[in-house]
Amino acid sequence: MASLSRLDLQHIASLVETGSRVLDVGCGDGELLTLLRDSRAAQGRGLEISREGVSNSVAKGLSVVQGDADTDLAEYPDDAFDYVILTRTIQAVRRPDLTLAEALRIGRRAVVSFPNFGYWKVRLNLLFAGRMPKSRALPASWFETDNIHLCTIADFVALCTHKGIRIEAAYSAASNTKPEPYEPTGATLALRNLLAEESIFILTKG
Amino acid sequence: MPSTREPYCLLPDGASDVLTLTDPLPLDSGETLSGVQVAYRTWGQLNAAKSNAIMICHALTADQFAVEDHPVTGKPGWWQHLVGPGKLIDTDRYFVICSNVLGGCMGTTGPSSINPATGKPYGLSLPVITLGDMVRAQARLVDHLGIDRLLAVIGGSMGGMQVLQWAADYPDRVIAAAPIATASRHTPQNIAFHEVGRQAVMADPAWADGDYYETGIRPEKGLAVARMAAHITYLSENSLNRKFGRNLQERDKVGFSFDADFQVESYLRYQGRSFVDRFDANSYLYITRAMDYFDLARGTTLADTYRACKARFLLASFTTDWLYPTVESRHIVRALHAGGADVSFVEIESDKGHDAFLLDEPEFFDVLGGWLKSVAAEQGV
Numbered sequence: 001m002a003s004l005s006r007l008d009l010q011h012i013a014s015l016v017e018t019g020s021r022v023l024d025v026g027c028g029d030g031e032l033l034t035l036l037r038d039s040r041a042a043q044g045r046g047l048e049i050s051r052e053g054v055s056n057s058v059a060k061g062l063s064v065v066q067g068d069a070d071t072d073l074a075e076y077p078d079d080a081f082d083y084v085i086l087t088r089t090i091q092a093v094r095r096p097d098l099t100l101a102e103a104l105r106i107g108r109r110a111v112v113s114f115p116n117f118g119y120w121k122v123r124l125n126l127l128f129a130g131r132m133p134k135s136r137a138l139p140a141s142w143f144e145t146d147n148i149h150l151c152t153i154a155d156f157v158a159l160c161t162h163k164g165i166r167i168e169a170a171y172s173a174a175s176n177t178k179p180e181p182y183e184p185t186g187a188t189l190a191l192r193n194l195l196a197e198e199s200i201f202i203l204t205k206g
Numbered sequence: 207m208p209s210t211r212e213p214y215c216l217l218p219d220g221a222s223d224v225l226t227l228t229d230p231l232p233l234d235s236g237e238t239l240s241g242v243q244v245a246y247r248t249w250g251q252l253n254a255a256k257s258n259a260i261m262i263c264h265a266l267t268a269d270q271f272a273v274e275d276h277p278v279t280g281k282p283g284w285w286q287h288l289v290g291p292g293k294l295i296d297t298d299r300y301f302v303i304c305s306n307v308l309g310g311c312m313g314t315t316g317p318s319s320i321n322p323a324t325g326k327p328y329g330l331s332l333p334v335i336t337l338g339d340m341v342r343a344q345a346r347l348v349d350h351l352g353i354d355r356l357l358a359v360i361g362g363s364m365g366g367m368q369v370l371q372w373a374a375d376y377p378d379r380v381i382a383a384a385p386i387a388t389a390s391r392h393t394p395q396n397i398a399f400h401e402v403g404r405q406a407v408m409a410d411p412a413w414a415d416g417d418y419y420e421t422g423i424r425p426e427k428g429l430a431v432a433r434m435a436a437h438i439t440y441l442s443e444n445s446l447n448r449k450f451g452r453n454l455q456e457r458d459k460v461g462f463s464f465d466a467d468f469q470v471e472s473y474l475r476y477q478g479r480s481f482v483d484r485f486d487a488n489s490y491l492y493i494t495r496a497m498d499y500f501d502l503a504r505g506t507t508l509a510d511t512y513r514a515c516k517a518r519f520l521l522a523s524f525t526t527d528w529l530y531p532t533v534e535s536r537h538i539v540r541a542l543h544a545g546g547a548d549v550s551f552v553e554i555e556s557d558k559g560h561d562a563f564l565l566d567e568p569e570f571f572d573v574l575g576g577w578l579k580s581v582a583a584e585q586g587v
Contacts, residue, residue, distance in 0.1 A: 051569070054550070054551075058550045058552060058577050059572055059576025060576065061579070061580025063550045064550050065543075065551040066551055066553055067536075075536075077544050080543070
């Protein structure tokens with residue numbers, strides 16, 4: 001999975017209130033947690049599946065547990081965190097709907113970012129080349145990708161509606177631009193679903 | 207140092223500092239123990255703020271000689287590669303303490319000690335002790351050293367159980383805790399292996415109901431068998447295959463006898479034989495019993511045990527450890543999460559079985575080292 005740009009991480013960090021309790025699900029080497037600790041005085045915790053990621057994170061002084069987002073979120077008590085953050089993780093879990101439900105059980109808010117499969121280049125690629133798209137955000141081939149549940153922004157919004165999850169804020173970005181807020185309804189949603197390479201949502205229980 | 211009235215102690219005179227507790231030590235069994243001695247070693251200097259003390263806790267058959275060569279066997283200390291000047295647990299920076307556990311046989315009061323009430327060795331008249339009792343004795347030592355809070359308590363296997371016990375019983379005195387390759391309770395399988403070991407000791411006629419000290423004959427055969435059985439549980443199937451395979455010991459074909467035909471037999475026999483020089487059979491009974499009684503859930507839940515604990519935890523398990531497997535560490539992690547504790551956990555890839563925590567495991571060292579550094583930095587040490 002391609003790692004997030006510095007810009008994306010800084011944007012996500014800026015969405016978190018100072019001094020919050022944060023769980024970063026799929027925290028990798030702890031880049032976001034370090035940023036949250038240093039810039040937002042957050043009490044950060046991480047869950048990471050790779051041993052190497054955990055080792056690197058703990059060596060940086062972060063508190064990270066080795067585990068699997070598909071099964072191990074169940075081990076956290078209700079409302080343990082102010083934010084549960086899933087950066088480019090939701091499309092790689094077995095059941096994104098269940099993972100979202102767990103995130104909102106253990107956190108007051110969930111911050112979710114994912115690559116938008118509705119992005120126009122992805123659509124064109126599929127339409128004209130007739131092949132599963134590869135891009136900067138989605139570099140792996142279909143047979144080896146970790147991204148087993150890719151979705152469009154419109155798909156994600158529909159899931160939230162279906163599950164009664166409230167979208168507190170939505171941001172979208174094209175390549176290497178600062179994410180901008182948008183209203184995820186109607187024509188705005190349709191346009192962002194076409195133009196955005198990546199989207200970030202802040203969610204709360206309905 | 208031990209006085210001459212400790213004739214059955216295996217510790218050579220002068221090899222260790224020994225503290226004699228002035229007050230009797232209450233035990234979990236309800237009994238109290240008077241005149242308790244705690245043998246210990248320290249390395250490095252306690253700073254003026256007394257904020258740089260680290261307690262390391264030893265496993266079942268180890269002792270306080272973690273860093274220097276052992277005074278009986280001459281072998282390197284069990285964590286010599288981890289603790290020392292410039293090492294991961296840096297004695298130029300930290301004041302490191304390690305004491306022989308209660309019930310042991312390297313200078314701390316145990317069954318081979320003289321009962322002050324009778325002038326004879328305790329043998330089986332020593333009350334059964336627990337992990338809680340061991341840690342209570344250590345806390346007295348920490349008091350004696352003038353230390354209020356420990357920067358870290360670190361240990362593997364039974365040492366890890368002591369770490370867990372420290373955090374449970376003295377939550378305000380432990381800033382950081384690293385229980386490694388351990389469990390919060392003994393499983394039936396753990397108890398079963400220990401019972402085999404104890405029965406091996408007790409089946410040795412020389413054991414004489416634990417009253418062997420004055421006979422001059424120690425139950426070495428029984429203790430050696432106990433050690434052989436236990437040693438198998440410290441290794442993985444992979445490590446046995448890699449080390450020995452089905453290789454024969456100094457011969458080309460099997461001898462059609464019950465000699466040590468196979469290298470693995472020869473190795474186990476050696477492990478058993480050398481163990482008895484540095485360990486007391488009754489201590490083996492007492493300490494394995496203490497481990498079997500260990501269950502930190504205390505009739506409620508493990509999460510409740512740690513609700514008051516603000517310590518930072520690091521847990522590590524090893525992939526091929528089947529004695530205290532990863533699932534046991536995860537059980538602890540889950541309970542710590544429920545209590546909202548600050549916890550890190552990593553499962554280290556190793557084919558060396560339970561023993562991995564004593565061996566050269568660079569990934570484990572990186573994690574422990576990074577964690578300890580950040581703990582120390584947070585405390586301004």
